Amino acid sequence: MRCADTNKGWFNVTTRAMEEYETLAYDTALSTLVAVLVYVLLKVSVDGYRQWRARVRVLIVGSGPVGLTAALIAARSGKVQRLVLLEERCRTALLARPQQIALDPGSVRFLLGLGVDFDNMEGCWHNEHFFTKVGVFQEYLLSLLEKRKQEMDIQIHLGTKFNEEYLKKIPACDLPRVIVVCDGSCGGSSSVLGVSSDYIVESCNAYGANAAIERADQRQVPTPEIRAHSLYFDLSAYGIEFSSSTNKESSEPSALRPGSHLKIYGTFRNRYMALACPVSDSKVVKFLRHTPNSSMKEIELMYPLPQDKLGIWRCHTLCQALMRFG
Template identity: 90%
Template sequence: MERYETLVYDTVLSTLVAVLIYVLLKVSVDGYRQWRARARVLVVGSGPVGLTAALIAARSGKVERLVLLEERCRTALLSRPQQIALDSRSVRFLLGLGVDFDNMEGCWHNEHFFTKVGVFQEYLLSLLEKRKQEMNIQILLGTKFTEEYLKKIPASEFPRVIIVCDGSCGESSSVLGISSDYIVESCNAYGANAALERADQRQVPTPEIRAHSLYFDLSAYGVEFASSSKEGQGSQPSALKSGSHLKIYGTFRNRYMALACPMSDSKVVKFLRHTPNSSIMKNIFHQSFNAYKTDIEPRVNDLTIHLLQCSRRLFEIMLSHRRVTAAYIEGDNVVVTIEGEAARVLNFDTGCGVNLGLNGLESLEEFIYKVATAADQNDVFEALSGKIRHSKQLADDFRRNGLTVTMFQ
């Protein structure tokens, strides 16, 4: 009996040792496989979102070869004068990617960094070009993403991950056979935009100007106006959401304005929604600009009013976002993620639109890691599912809170 118990004990011990050795070997092999795993990545589009996506891929440590494709030439890419405002969330995210704002032309205000699109793109390009010494990075400016381009890629160099960042008018998704079906949702607000270009002014980034709870007396146009509210009531959220909200941003040469108000059926809002008289909105922007501009820039007067271009009337502010923001192309074993304006578009320019695109990139490094280290299709589908959930969450959050942050506060 004692001999039998000893045999059982030895058998159990041997089995446990064998299982432990197997587990240790499997963990070691899986760990080594994941450590060695690399994926070929193609980024389509080198706007602010595309360049940031390329920088994330380069820093992920999971890229065997990175190709950045851009239809425009370098001069056209870097000469864009529009100003962007990077909010505090984007600033923190970019700092984590090694962006040094002290070495970029721009200015700070209320934890926002204001710079020109071309300046931002040039800085990110310089970071990528420095990384070319460490890894296989190819930057192809002046090259369009087409079916012919894909056919010319050798099988050994075909990308495993394609990141589409070619903007709202891009065609890359259709080239890849991905549906262009969009969900269009109201942001429960009305808005209008204006632009003022003055060639005699400086092209230097400036902080934005905001004015809250504005009321426009349109009695001269036959619209009754009555309100006890005063401009400047900004301490309470209820006061902030009353009236209209103005933002002036951009450089002194390229000035942009955005006007927004919560959706309502007030007489003034109804009138500005449906009036056929385009000069009324121009007059509102004209007067608002002169009232809230910086002290050192010139007023808009009768001689310069023709430089002001604006919306004809208030329009409903909408958020459009793709139903499909990530996909798996089974025949080619390729995963695709769609980012920036190619994934979601707000039809209302406030200078902060780039932040919505950058927020979508917060899950990109994890996505690349999961795809590069995937052992089978289940792992790939798990990575795609996580990316799709993040994209949907971004759209939901912005629809609920986006305008409150970018315009109403």
């Protein structure tokens, strides 16, 4: 009887010790879990605060295709606290532009990555190129930015000119950290910011002419570009002799003669023709250049001077818009 009582006492002690051990283990695990959760919450909060502090206020001047693309890049980057888009023209004038824009396959792939749905945009495909009106392209990008307003602070001011008066109205605490100028080569925003608008001009060693025709009975439907290269013009009807490749008097082989390049593009209503002739001493080129009322002019390329140390980019190409938010 005494042995059974002893065994029962040891059993009670062992059971009590096990319960205390389980309670201690449970408390330790719970404390560890709480500590881990608190650490994770603090880290996420601190990282989120740092990311919020690291975001910048961005001002984009100009809502052409480049300016709107830059705005879409900024909106999707996650690095922008506030995005302001300025455009001097009103919405009607902006979207009524009949000029045509052609997007090459590289630009199409890039825009697809930004969420551009070409199946829901007026235009046409040809050889993996997408052709549409500038106004249609701008309207579509504006609609994408309007949708992003639900997720971030985006302000679109159409009919607002970027000048010194506009800058003076902005409080010092709300001044943008980054200004992206996309107002074209004739824009004056650089002078407002005190930045030189000088360019490096290089000749293309070619002469070019443009012509346009409007057919009111046709619709504003984009069409693929028609290109023809190495064209030779016979202007004998105008008193200018044109030496064919079989003419013995021609000292210049046919393969080496500079041929002209022709491009026809635009909508059915607004058709445009661009002609480019390489610089040469041929009679045809001279005749085209010196014909009365001729619009043949030397074609030049313009590059903005580098301004690496400034937080201001003058964007004329899609690649330059990518440099800040890519």
